[in-house]
Amino acid sequence: SRSGSESGGDDIVETAESTGQDPKGVVEAKKQLFNESMDTLMTMGLRSVDGTGIARIVGQKKEDSVAPVKKDSRSASGPGSECGSLDLFDEEEEDEFNELPPGMKSDRGLGLGLGNRSNSWKSTEALGMGRGQGALRRVLRAYSMYDAKVGYCQGMNFITAMFLTFLTEEEAFWLLVVVMNEEPYKLRELFGEDMAGTHEVLYIAEKLLAQFLPKLSKHMEAESIHVSMFVTQWLLTVYTSTFPFELVARVWDSFLVEGWKVVYRVMLSLLEFASKDILELRFEDILHYFREFPSKVNGPTIMAGSLKIALKRKHIQKHVNEWRRHAGDDEPRKHPHSSFYSIRRRASDETSSVSAATLNSLARVNALSKIASNPLKKQVKEIVVEDLSEPLLPIIGKMKFAVLLHNVVTPEECSELIDRAEENGFHDAYIYDRRTNEAHRNCIRYIVDDAKLADDWYERVLNALTGTPLEKKLMNAPWIDNNARAKLTGKEDERYRAVGLNERLRLLKYKQGEFFHSHNDAVFVRGPNEGERAGETSSVSMHVYLNQKFKGGLTTFHGQGRHMDVKPRTGSILIFEHDILHEGQTVTHGKKYVVRTDVMYSTAKAGLTSDASGTTLTQEL
Numbered sequence: 271s272r273s274g275s276e277s278g279g280d281d282i283v284e285t286a287e288s289t290g291q292d293p294k295g296v297v298e299a300k301k302q303l304f305n306e307s308m309d310t311l312m313t314m315g316l317r318s319v320d321g322t323g324i325a326r327i328v329g330q331k332k333e334d335s336v337a338p339v340k341k342d343s344r345s346a347s348g349p350g351s352e353c354g355s356l357d358l359f360d361e362e363e364e365d366e367f368n369e370l371p372p373g374m375k376s377d378r379g380l381g382l383g384l385g386n387r388s389n390s391w392k393s394t395e396a397l398g399m400g401r402g403q404g405a406l407r408r409v410l411r412a413y414s415m416y417d418a419k420v421g422y423c424q425g426m427n428f429i430t431a432m433f434l435t436f437l438t439e440e441e442a443f444w445l446l447v448v449v450m451n452e453e454p455y456k457l458r459e460l461f462g463e464d465m466a467g468t469h470e471v472l473y474i475a476e477k478l479l480a481q482f483l484p485k486l487s488k489h490m491e492a493e494s495i496h497v498s499m500f501v502t503q504w505l506l507t508v509y510t511s512t513f514p515f516e517l518v519a520r521v522w523d524s525f526l527v528e529g530w531k532v533v534y535r536v537m538l539s540l541l542e543f544a545s546k547d548i549l550e551l552r553f554e555d556i557l558h559y560f561r562e563f564p565s566k567v568n569g570p571t572i573m574a575g576s577l578k579i580a581l582k583r584k585h586i587q588k589h590v591n592e593w594r595r596h597a598g599d600d601e602p603r604k605h606p607h608s609s610f611y612s613i614r615r616r617a618s619d620e621t622s623s624v625s626a627a628t629l630n631s632l633a634r635v636n637a638l639s640k641i642a643s644n645p646l647k648k649q650v651k652e653i654v655v656e657d658l659s660e661p662l663l664p665i666i667g668k669m670k671f672a673v674l675l676h677n678v679v680t681p682e683e684c685s686e687l688i689d690r691a692e693e694n695g696f697h698d699a700y701i702y703d704r705r706t707n708e709a710h711r712n713c714i715r716y717i718v719d720d721a722k723l724a725d726d727w728y729e730r731v732l733n734a735l736t737g738t739p740l741e742k743k744l745m746n747a748p749w750i751d752n753n754a755r756a757k758l759t760g761k762e763d764e765r766y767r768a769v770g771l772n773e774r775l776r777l778l779k780y781k782q783g784e785f786f787h788s789h790n791d792a793v794f795v796r797g798p799n800e801g802e803r804a805g806e807t808s809s810v811s812m813h814v815y816l817n818q819k820f821k822g823g824l825t826t827f828h829g830q831g832r833h834m835d836v837k838p839r840t841g842s843i844l845i846f847e848h849d850i851l852h853e854g855q856t857v858t859h860g861k862k863y864v865v866r867t868d869v870m871y872s873t874a875k876a877g878l879t880s881d882a883s884g885t886t887l888t889q890e891l
Contacts, residue, residue, distance in 0.1 A: 406431050409443050416447065423461040425503075428510035432518060454529025460506055471505050471530070472498050474589045475537060482538050482579060486545045493553045494669070494739065498660050500560040501537060508533055517569030524573075531583055532576070539576035540567065651677040653734040658836075658846070666829035671743050671810065672846035678730050679841040684816040688863050691716035691777045699778060703787075711786040711854075714779050721773040724867065727814065728771045731843065744768055747809050747871050749847060766871040772808060773867075777816075780823060780862040786854035788828055793848060794868060808868035813844040820860030827852050838864065845869065 409430050414421040429449070433442035449455040459467025476497045480487040490496075503511050509521050517536075524532040541548075544563060548556055658672035696714035703710040735741035750766045772794065780786075794808040813825060815838035825836040825844060828851045835855075836844055846852070854864075 402431075402434065405434055405439050405442075409434065409439055409446065412443050413446055413450070417450070417458070419463075420450075420458055420461050425506045425511070426461060428507040429457070432510045432522065449526075455525070457508075468502070468506060470590065470593050471533075472502065473593045474586060475501050475505065475534065477589045477592070478534055478538060478581070478585065479541065481585065482581070483541055483545060486541060486548060489549050490556070491739075493551075493556060495553065495556050496660055498663065499557065499669070502664075504537060504540075505533060509536065512564040513567055514564070514569055517567060517572055520569055520573045531581065531586060534586060535576040535579050535581050536572060538579050538581065539572050542575060542579075543567070543572060651680075653677050653730070655734055655738070655740070657740060658834075661834060662827060662829075662850070664830075665827060665832045665834055666850060670847050670850055671740075671747075671749065672827075672844075672850065673735075673740055673744075674836060675731060675734055675843045675845070676839055677841055678727070678734065678843045679814060679816075681840050684840055684863075687777065687865070688816055690718075691779070691863075694718075696779055701786075710789070713781070713784045713786065716777040716779070718775050718777070719773050720775055724771040724773040724775065727812075727843070728869075731845070744810070744845070744869065750807075750809055750871065766807070766809075766873055769803075769806060769870050769872045771812065771867050772870055776866045778862075778864050778866060780854065780857045780864075782857055782859060782861075785856040788851055788853040790851055791848040791868075796870075803872070806870045806872045809848055809871050810869035811846055811848055812867050812869060813838075814865035814867070815839055815842045815844070816863040816865065817861075820857055820862045822856050822858035823862040824855045825852060826855055838862065 406427065410422050410427060413426070413430075426446070430442060430446055433445050437445060450458040450461075456467065460471070461467075479490075479497060504513075508525060510518050521532065521536055540563075544559070547559060551559055654676040656674040656676070658674055659669055662670055662672055694716055696716050699711060699713050699715040700709060701711040702708065731744075732741065735744060745768045747766050747768065778786075791811045796803050796806040798804045800806070818838055818840045823838060825838065827834045827836070827846075848868075854862075
């Protein structure tokens with residue numbers, strides 16, 4: 271920390287003396303360089319290339335990710351690297367580079383490509399990048415080769431750009447290596463494929479907020495605002511992404527000495543500063559406030575406020591232990607920081623998957639206080655509830671209702687349902703895509719109307735969610751547009767509420783090679799001939815998994831180039847809003863059995879006002 275500051279200070283003085291500028295002007299120029307570099311990386315990103323060039327960005331095998339090397343005494347070694355001189359140019363840049371005038375080419379074969387590159391900025395400038403942007407690109411590419419398993423992840427660019435404001439390219443590279451891999455920083459865990467470190471720091475942030483700012487915490491909980499909705503970017507980039515430079519520099523001066531304690535103290539100071547305004551706002555206004563909040567921050571004020579917060583290392587360690595203890599409850603983990611779910615980029619070559627789960631509830635366990643009369647057998651295990659809303663947030667870009675419940679249906683009940691379907695026989699359930707004339711779904715199914723079983727499952731789900739925010743969301747369906755009318759008119763009889771499950775149960779059987787490609791579930795509305803139930807509308811899908819001894823067949827949510835897998839377990843129930851894009855992946859071995867139905871909603875006036883014409887396609891799907 272000290273040597274870096276001194277190096278940066280000497281550089282500023284030397285630049286000022288050689289150019290005749292005021293030192294303050296040099297600092298302002300460096301700030302501008304920093305901001306331009308970050309803006310460019312957000313829009314440009316880093317292109318992945320084939321094995322003949324630099325490492326592919328994320329998730330590639332080690333042997334495919336390192337460029338051919340030639341021996342050099344200045345080579346680096348580290349996770350995922352090979353000894354030798356590494357080429358920082360991809361094939362497309364190679365062609366562009368060869369077309370440059372001879373005077374604009376530079377020596378590219380030294381060390382990590384960071385040393386003796388006095389003219390390298392000229393070539394990057396010719397390729398459409400400024401000097402600072404080229405430096406940022408080279409450092410990030412070098413690190414992606416040094417640590418091929420992590421590669422490049424969005425967020426690292428902000429940190430590296432800040433380093434380059436004070437340091438040379440080589441110094442910035444090695445400082446990045448230190449803060450990514452060494453104690454007390456370990457930023458690498460935040461950028462790993464399963465983002466285990468990110469989940470941990472968000473959990474700690476949530477607990478510290480409740481401990482030190484309880485009034486603000488309760489207000490945000492009442493407004494369904496979770497810390498992950500606004501502090502993720504703060505913590506993932508250690509404030510370099512959005513906050514004023516005067517705050518960023520002070521935070522990092524302390525962070526390099528103290529580690530994560532200062533990051534949490536600054537977070538609490540920021541929220542304490544904002545609390546007076548937030549306590550007067552509602553959900554949408556709070557989100558808008560946080561979008562504009564960084565521009566209102568005064569760095570010295572926030573840092574002074576952070577020093578007044580009585581946060582101790584023991585407070586942080588308590589929540590760290592708590593998180594890791596919970597993370598190890600469900601099943602053995604290879605890594606002590608591993609979480610219950612992962613968010614993976616579609617471009618990844620990895621084929622492993624893990625069960626989706628919650629960041630907030632940490633597998634909240636609710637013992638059933640009462641189990642309704644069961645047409646099959648009574649449950650003997652307690653239900654485990656996993657809120658998927660937060661893990662889905664970075665995938666679909668908004669908070670959606672999604673929950674996974676384990677042990678709702680016993681293995682014996684599942685077996686009896688499968689036997690029942692096999693005895694009665696299955697029918698073709700193919701759906702064809704008219705655009706391609708190929709199968710969109712190619713399984714078979716058994717359909718039965720069983721109101722008693724549907725009611726029993728519904729009561730089990732409600733019992734499991736009783737007393738949680740998830741119960742309120744499931745019952746009131748705040749996402750249904752018609753609820754807005756109830757708010758405007760003040761008439762509760764126009765508000766939709768859950769009334770039970772669709773009694774038409776569709777038991778789908780997927781054999782090896784069968785699938786259901788990406789789709790959204792449509793709405794089913796009961797027609798006028800349904801009597802008192804006329805007008806009931808579906809809004810939430812329910813999958814009841816009857817077995818797990820098969821390969822493939824994951825339920826996968828999609829959005830924004832990312833996806834999240836849910837691994838079926840015997841007796842688990844997945845519930846989610848209709849309009850979330852999802853698919854049933856191809857079964858590669860064995861047979862998969864799953865029941866598909868819906869949660870139905872109705873207003874007090876539904877039976878009188880419905881003009882629906884009857885059963886829709888959704889009831890048959």
